[in-house]
Amino acid sequence: MNDGKGTAGNTLGDVAPDPRWVRWIVGIVFVATLVPGLIGLWFRVSHGHLSAGYGSYVPWGLWVALYFHGVGIAGGAFVVGGLGHLFDWAGFSDRAVLRATIALSVAALLPALLAIWLDLGRMDRAMEIFLRPNFTSMMAFNAWMYGLFLLLAAVLWVLSFGEDRGWLKPMLCLAMLFALLFPSQSGAFFGVVEAKKFWHSALLPFVFLTSALVAGTAVLYVLHALRARSAAAPSQAAEALGRLRRLLQGLLVAYFGLEFAEFSIYLWNPGPHAPEVNLILSGPYWWVFWVVHLLLSGLLPFVLLALRWRPGWLAAALLAAVGFVSARLNILIPAQTVGELRGLVEAFRHPRLEYSYEATTAEYLVGLLLVAVGLGVFFAARRAEGVVLRLRAAGARAEEKHHVG
C-alpha cells in the first residue's frame, strides 16, 4: 500500500538505481545522438539559418514539428501521470513516480524549447516574448504557459520530498490544467491561421491534444516498462502497465477517429478540392502518412497492444512515441506547401521562395541533439532526486542520533 512518500509499492523505485542494461542502452543512445547532434548545432551556430531547408513560403520545418512533438509528450505524459497520482492508480500514487513523471515532462519540454529557440531568426531576442508578450498571439500564450508549467513542475518536485501540507495535489491540478492547455493551444496555434485552409479548423486543438496524450502515454509506458523489473511491487507495476496499455489503445482509436473526421470534411467536400490532403495521401511523401503514421504508429501499435505479449506492448509504445512525430509533420508541412496566390513562386525565383520543403542534414542532426538533451535532462533530474533523498536520509539519521544522544 502507498504511504504517500514513495517508500513502498513503487514501480519506479525511489532511490533504487536504474537497471544496468537500461543505463547501457540509454548511455549508447545518448552518445549516439549527442555527437552528431553537436555537429548539427555547430552548423546552426556557424551558418545561421542557411543550413536549414525552410524558407519564406514554407517558414516552418522539422524543428517546429519536433517542438510540437516534444511539448505534446510533455503535456500528455504529465496529464496521464498526474491523473494517476490524483486518483491513486496502482503504480502511480507514489511521490517517486510523480517525480519521474515530472522529470519526463520537463525532459520532453526543454529540448522542444531548444528546438524552437534554434528556429528563431533572432535567438538573442527570445526573452522578449516574456518581457513584452502580445497575448493575442497564440505563440506568446504558449510561451508563458510553458514558463509557468516549468515553474510549477519545479515547485511540485520540491514539494514532493517534504511533508504534505495539503498543497501538492492542488498545485498538481493547476499544473495539469497547463499540461492540458499547452498541447491544445498548439492546435489553436495553427487553427487561427485563416490563410492556411487546412489549418483553419476548430478540431485542430482536439487533434493536437489527443496526439499529445497518445505520445505522452506511450513515453510514460516506456518509462514504466523499463523500470518495472526493479519495481518494489511487481503486481502494481504490472497493473500500471496494463492501464497504460489500455489507455494507449483507446487514445490511438480516438486520435485516428479525429483525424478521419478532419479528413472527411475534405474528402467529401463537393466544393473546391483539397490539395493539402491530396499531398498527404498521394504526394511525394505519401509514405509518411501511409507507412510511418498509419501503419507504424497507428495500426501496428494497436495490434501489438491487443496481443498478450508484453515485449510487443513496449514495442508498440516505442513506435507510437517516435512515430507520432509524423502526425505533426503531416499537419505542419503540407498546409504550407499550398499557396493562395497562383504564380507567386514563378514571379520571383529563389530556393527559399518555393512551396516545397525538405529537411537538411543539419536539421536532422539537431533533431538528434534534442533526443540527447532530453535524455540528459531526464537523468540529471533523476540524479538530483537521488542526491536530495540521500541528503534527507543523512539529515534524518543525524537528527535521530542527536535525539538518542
Place this chain on the structure above:
Amino acid sequence: MGMTRRELVRAGLLVAGGTAAAGGAVLHGRLRAAPEDPRGPATVRRLPEDPGGVAAASGEDVLVRMQRDLARAMARPAEERRWAMLIDRRRCVGCHACTVGCIAENRLPPGVVYRPVLTAEVGRYPQVGLSFTPRPCMQCEQPPCVPVCPVRATWRRPDGVTVIDYDLCIGCRYCLAACPYGARTSDFGEDYVEAIDGAERVLGGPAVWERQASREYAKAWSRGAGESPVGNARKCHFCLHRLDVGQLPICVSTCIGRATLFGDLADPDALIVERLRTETPETLLAHLGTRPRVFYVG
C-alpha cells in the same frame, strides 16, 4: 479520488485563478492600444506642391499629379492620411522594373522580395495574352500578420501602413505563415556575392555595396555581421522613408506603364480617389476579409 475537501477547494481556486488570469491576459491583449506612432504636428511635412517646376496641365504625367497629391497629404498629420495603391493591370507590361527598383531602394538581399510581379496566361489559343499582377504588401485594414506577432513587433500605423520593428522582431516567422498573400519574406542572411560564385573576386573585394544601409523606416540598416534585419521578417512598407521626404514609393516612380497609382484615400481630390470612383476596383483574396488597401483594376 485521493483528495481531502481542503485540497479540493485549493485545487478549484488555483484552477479558477489560472483560467481567469489567462482569460484576462487575452482580453488585455485585445484591448491594448497600438504602439505609439508619431501623430499630430510632428508628422506634418511642408513639401513643394509643384515638383521641379512642372505646372499642372491637362495630359500631364500621372506622376506629377501624384506628386502634388503626396505633398497635400503630407501637409496633414499622419492620422488623417489613408495611404492606398491602385494597380491597373491593363497598363502593366510585366517589365519588373518595380521589383528591381524596390530591391535597389531597400537593399533587399537574395530571397527577400517586397513586390514580385505575378504572370498569368489568359485566354485560349489563338486569342491568348499575359496578365501581370504586381503584389506589394496589401496593407490590410484587418492584417492577419499583426495579432499573431508574439512581441508586438508589427502593427498598423495610423496612416494604414503595417510596419515591422526590426529591432524587436524575434524572427519566429508566424506572420509569414499568417499572411495569405505571401507578402512577408524572411531575411535569412544571404548575400549576393556569396550567392554568385566568383563574383566577389570579379568585383575586387568584399561586397561593400551589399552593406550600404537601406533607409527603411527612416533608419539605417546595413545588415553587418548578422545585424537586423537579418533574421527578421521583412515586407513592403509603401516606402514610408521616401514619403517622408516627398518622394513617391519607388515602385510607383519606376513603373514605365504608369500602372501603379498611389495616394491618400482621405483626399477627395487625389488621383487615386478619382480613379477608384470611376473604375471597378477589386482586391486580392477578398473572401478572407482582410480588406486590403491595394486595389486592382483590369
